Amino acid sequence: MELSQFIQNLMNGLAIGSVYAIFALGYTLVFSILGIINFAHGAVFTLGAYFTYTLVVGQFENNGLLKGVNLFPDGSPFSGQPLTFALATLLGATLAGLVAVLIERLAFRPMRSRGADPLLALVSSLGVALVIVNLIQLLVGAEIYNFPSDAYGDTPPALSFTLGGKIVIIRTVQVIIFAVSLVMLVILGYVIGRTKIGKALRAVAESPTTASLLGISVDRFILITFFLSGFLGGLAGTLVGTAFGVAGPYFGVVYGLKGLAVIVLGGLGSIPGAVAGGLVIGLAEAFVPPEFSAYKDAVAFALLFVILLVRPQGLLGRAAIQKV
Amino acid sequence: MRHPAQRRSQLSSFIRPALGATLALSLSLGAQAQKVETISIGVAVAQTSNTALLGQEQVIGAKFAEKFLNGRGGINGTPFKLVFQDTGGDEAGAINAFQNLITKDRVLGIVGPTLSQQAFASDPIAERARVPVLGPSNTAKGIPQIGNFIARVSAPVSVVAPNAVRQALKLDPKIKEVAVLYAQNDAFSTSETGTFQQTAKDQGLTVATVQKFQTTDTDFTTQVTAVLNAKVDLVIISGLAADGGNLVKQLRQLGYKGLIIGGNGLNTSNMFPVCQKLCDGVIIAQAYSPAQPSAANQVFVKEYTAQYKKAPPQFAAQAYAGVQVMVEALKVIDRKKKLNTWDLDDLRAELNKQILLGKYNTPLGPIAFDKEGEVIQKEFYVAQIRMKDAKTGSFVYLK
Numbered sequence: 001m002e003l004s005q006f007i008q009n010l011m012n013g014l015a016i017g018s019v020y021a022i023f024a025l026g027y028t029l030v031f032s033i034l035g036i037i038n039f040a041h042g043a044v045f046t047l048g049a050y051f052t053y054t055l056v057v058g059q060f061e062n063n064g065l066l067k068g069v070n071l072f073p074d075g076s077p078f079s080g081q082p083l084t085f086a087l088a089t090l091l092g093a094t095l096a097g098l099v100a101v102l103i104e105r106l107a108f109r110p111m112r113s114r115g116a117d118p119l120l121a122l123v124s125s126l127g128v129a130l131v132i133v134n135l136i137q138l139l140v141g142a143e144i145y146n147f148p149s150d151a152y153g154d155t156p157p158a159l160s161f162t163l164g165g166k167i168v169i170i171r172t173v174q175v176i177i178f179a180v181s182l183v184m185l186v187i188l189g190y191v192i193g194r195t196k197i198g199k200a201l202r203a204v205a206e207s208p209t210t211a212s213l214l215g216i217s218v219d220r221f222i223l224i225t226f227f228l229s230g231f232l233g234g235l236a237g238t239l240v241g242t243a244f245g246v247a248g249p250y251f252g253v254v255y256g257l258k259g260l261a262v263i264v265l266g267g268l269g270s271i272p273g274a275v276a277g278g279l280v281i282g283l284a285e286a287f288v289p290p291e292f293s294a295y296k297d298a299v300a301f302a303l304l305f306v307i308l309l310v311r312p313q314g315l316l317g318r319a320a321i322q323k324v
Numbered sequence: 325m326r327h328p329a330q331r332r333s334q335l336s337s338f339i340r341p342a343l344g345a346t347l348a349l350s351l352s353l354g355a356q357a358q359k360v361e362t363i364s365i366g367v368a369v370a371q372t373s374n375t376a377l378l379g380q381e382q383v384i385g386a387k388f389a390e391k392f393l394n395g396r397g398g399i400n401g402t403p404f405k406l407v408f409q410d411t412g413g414d415e416a417g418a419i420n421a422f423q424n425l426i427t428k429d430r431v432l433g434i435v436g437p438t439l440s441q442q443a444f445a446s447d448p449i450a451e452r453a454r455v456p457v458l459g460p461s462n463t464a465k466g467i468p469q470i471g472n473f474i475a476r477v478s479a480p481v482s483v484v485a486p487n488a489v490r491q492a493l494k495l496d497p498k499i500k501e502v503a504v505l506y507a508q509n510d511a512f513s514t515s516e517t518g519t520f521q522q523t524a525k526d527q528g529l530t531v532a533t534v535q536k537f538q539t540t541d542t543d544f545t546t547q548v549t550a551v552l553n554a555k556v557d558l559v560i561i562s563g564l565a566a567d568g569g570n571l572v573k574q575l576r577q578l579g580y581k582g583l584i585i586g587g588n589g590l591n592t593s594n595m596f597p598v599c600q601k602l603c604d605g606v607i608i609a610q611a612y613s614p615a616q617p618s619a620a621n622q623v624f625v626k627e628y629t630a631q632y633k634k635a636p637p638q639f640a641a642q643a644y645a646g647v648q649v650m651v652e653a654l655k656v657i658d659r660k661k662k663l664n665t666w667d668l669d670d671l672r673a674e675l676n677k678q679i680l681l682g683k684y685n686t687p688l689g690p691i692a693f694d695k696e697g698e699v700i701q702k703e704f705y706v707a708q709i710r711m712k713d714a715k716t717g718s719f720v721y722l723k
């Protein structure tokens with residue numbers, strides 16, 4: 001492989017891999033606390049993008065029930081002045097976090113309080129995902145929504161040079177995605193590792209019963225986990241949406257599947273594992289030769305399969321200890 | 325306790341007469357011809373799923389036809405009704421929709437489904453039930469050959485697509501090297517790219533690189549850098565609106581300055597919000613143009629634009645044409661014998677016969693059908709996208 005191609009692939013892989021990582025962190029947070037997969041996480045990813053879009057643009061068009069409804073009508077404090085992109089992203093991700101909290105209350109807590117089989121909660125979250133996707137379709141239509149060109153999507157490449165006669169281009173959006181993801185990973189690492197909230201979360205993850213005996217409100221910290229998970233999912237959705245457009249209500253489905261692959265690859269419940277898994281899958285996809293690029297999903301999942309054969313607990317997961 | 329054999333015998337003594345009675349009843353119902361109660365035409369298109377991007381335009385086109393044609397007297401003074409069924413984007417959805425329209429809604433004919441792939445699954449059901457079908461957007465090879473009751477108003481891609489390459493060469497005769505990109509998980513795009521590649525070769529062009537992608541892809545940096553490194557003069561894309569639009573956008577963002585041709589999947593204004601200003605200049609071959617000068621089209625364009633504040637797209641025009649053909653065929657039949665006096669099965673068969681016999685002045689221009697149900701359309705168009713701003717654009721007809 002030529003050096004130019006190598007650098008290009010590396011940058012492409014790091015950018016998309018970092019989005020996979022922050023998206024998958026949402027999955028892994030919930031898994032580490034409850035031991036179940038929240039299948040509605042892909043739908044939350046989609047919602048995050050739509051929320052930010054609404055706050056940036058102010059209204060939807062096309063065929064949904066919300067067609068033409070203006071978020072900032074004349075006479076309102078923000079009349080004709082939709083939010084700046086950065087603020088909208090923050091609020092969009094926060095709203096996605098709140099939706100995740102709602103999902104916990106509706107789909108997970110009732111099951112948990114009845115001591116239901118975790119499989120039922122999993123099915124329940126799958127149902128919630130389908131309801132959300134269909135609601136989006138009903139409310140805003142199936143059309144593609146693209147952020148205005150003055151969001152960072154249309155800016156000129158951050159770096160463009162020729163190496164050995166071949167062009168290497170690093171898009172600004174790739175740099176921004178990578179930087180935002182890196183910042184989020186650092187913040188999350190700090191929150192989980194160094195703060196009281198993080199300690200409490202880790203205690204709940206280790207043993208909810210013991211945590212409860214220590215005076216930690218398990219339900220409250222489960223809600224916090226879901227909020228963080230939704231926030232990260234919504235942020236990932238916004239990053240992908242602004243870079244490539246919000247491709248309809250089913251936008252998050254592929255990312256949902258990829259996120260699953262990432263956390264399994266990294267090691268279920270492992271936060272560093274989710275980051276490593278995201279980067280590995282992103283890079284694996286990027287290094288698929290261009291003429292076979294349509295098969296990059298298959299390559300990513302084949303890699304997952306191979307790694308699981310060699311290391312069933314995932315890259316950074318711990319092998320389960322069986323007491324005899 | 326009774327022996328199981330006794331229970332079986334007792335059960336069979338009850339079931340046999342019951343089954344016999346049911347069978348006799350169903351046979352007598354089957355033998356009893358169903359009368360035509362309402363003049364209803366089925367529209368089975370994708371209102372949900374990713375395909376809804378195209379299907380929603382068809383719904384608008386069909387609804388517009390219903391309102392407009394009923395406003396002009398319907399079927400010789402009697403209004404007709406459209407019955408909509410959502411096919412979703414897959415084969416199972418199309419089959420369900422067809423079955424409902426045929427057996428529950430008892431429609432006279434069906435306009436649909438949206439995708440060729442769906443048509444191959446659902447059209448045989450209509451064929452077996454002897455219900456006429458008009459495909460509004462099924463451009464793949466072999467659709468009319470599914471059966472005697474299957475026809476289409478959508479010209480096959482093999483006829484439409486080459487016009488775009490010829491027009492590109494007219495705009496820039498220096499074009500030599502071509503890059504071809506297509507969605508390899510979409511049957512239509514895979515088939516369309518074959519036509520494009522053959523046309524490029526026939527026109528003496530060199531296909532320098534062929535790149536594949538998935539309709540679900542969003543990041544095309546790999547494909548775009550490969551295209552840039554191949555230093556081509558023309559890019560030809562076969563995909564759908566979301567991925568194709570994104571590909572156009574990223575090609576332009578990363579510095580590709582040459583001409584771009586989009587296939588039929590990009591022939592929708594739904595592409596505009598994706599690539600926004602960067603859609604400008606993309607060449608699309610079309611089976612329909614709002615600029616088509618016939619009176620039928622100009623009335624359609626005027627009324628449609630007044631209602632929807634935009635020029636009608638091809639998918640809407642073809643759905644309109646599908647409904648119009650059914651209505652006009654029914655008008656001819658009604659003049660000979662009132663529709664409400666027909667038996668349903670007979671009327672369906674007669675409608676199919678009349679559809680294939682007639683000549684129609686539709687917004688697509690004058691059309692007719694060959695004996696297999698293939699549309700005979702003389703006029704095709706090549707348009708270039710012109711964006712007014714980031715949101716609004718139009719397909720400008722190139723002569």
